[in-house]
Amino acid sequence: MALILLGILVITWVLGLFFFGFAGFFRLVGVDYTSSYVLIGFVIFFLLIGSLLDVCALAFIGLFAHYVRGKYSLFIIRMAIDCSFTWLALHEVDEWLNQITIPWPAELLAALFLFMVDVALDEKKVKPGS
Template sequence: MEKKTKNIIGPTLFALVIVGMIIGMYFLGIVGLFEILGVQYQSSWSLLLFVISIFILGLPIDLVSGAMADLSVEKVRGKTSVFVVRFLFGFATNWIAIYIVDVFMSSVELALGTRLVISLMLTLFEMVVGAEEINEKKK
């Protein structure tokens, strides 16, 4: 194989593995939440499609929301206020993505309370995982 081909295939496979791991964490987390909350779904494939749809739909929404959160945080003082602003933007982003996917998928139906709990848990997970990134931006 040519060196050019190896240089393309290597990073592509690495990126696919990373994206697969992230989607896997989302999938297992949502499966666990669904078990705890007693949500019914038709099959594991419909649940996987649900998680992938949330992930894909959440990316563009999160880009816009993240930019708005960053701009809003610049004007806010205090760690608690910054956390609350970021949390509210993240929660709204997750809730919008989950709501839109839930409306279009009939194989997984969520009650309002379940949507809110899942959005809350995803936001907390993202805040914990993204805390290092936020601390690096400040430096």
């Protein structure tokens, strides 16, 4: 029972972070949506579709990693692929939900922002002395 409650708490926490993150971002860039329930639906659909597309993006990044030399070149390839798939998820959810209208520059800015957050949270810690 405690494990189920912990799982529900974690899922609620993640949905809340994305909900308030998108609500704040949408307020900054002037995105119109009809209600908070639409935004909750947007977040849920984005997480579902984004998760599926993220697996595809990771596969493409893994394929290109074998052929690209250099840390900065790999970062640019990773950014292009990851932002493209994130933008695709954002755009598709925007198109499916008629109650929310996101201009394409805001979609691209959101994809780039989500990539930068992902990179910042994904950086490997370097052990001292290694």
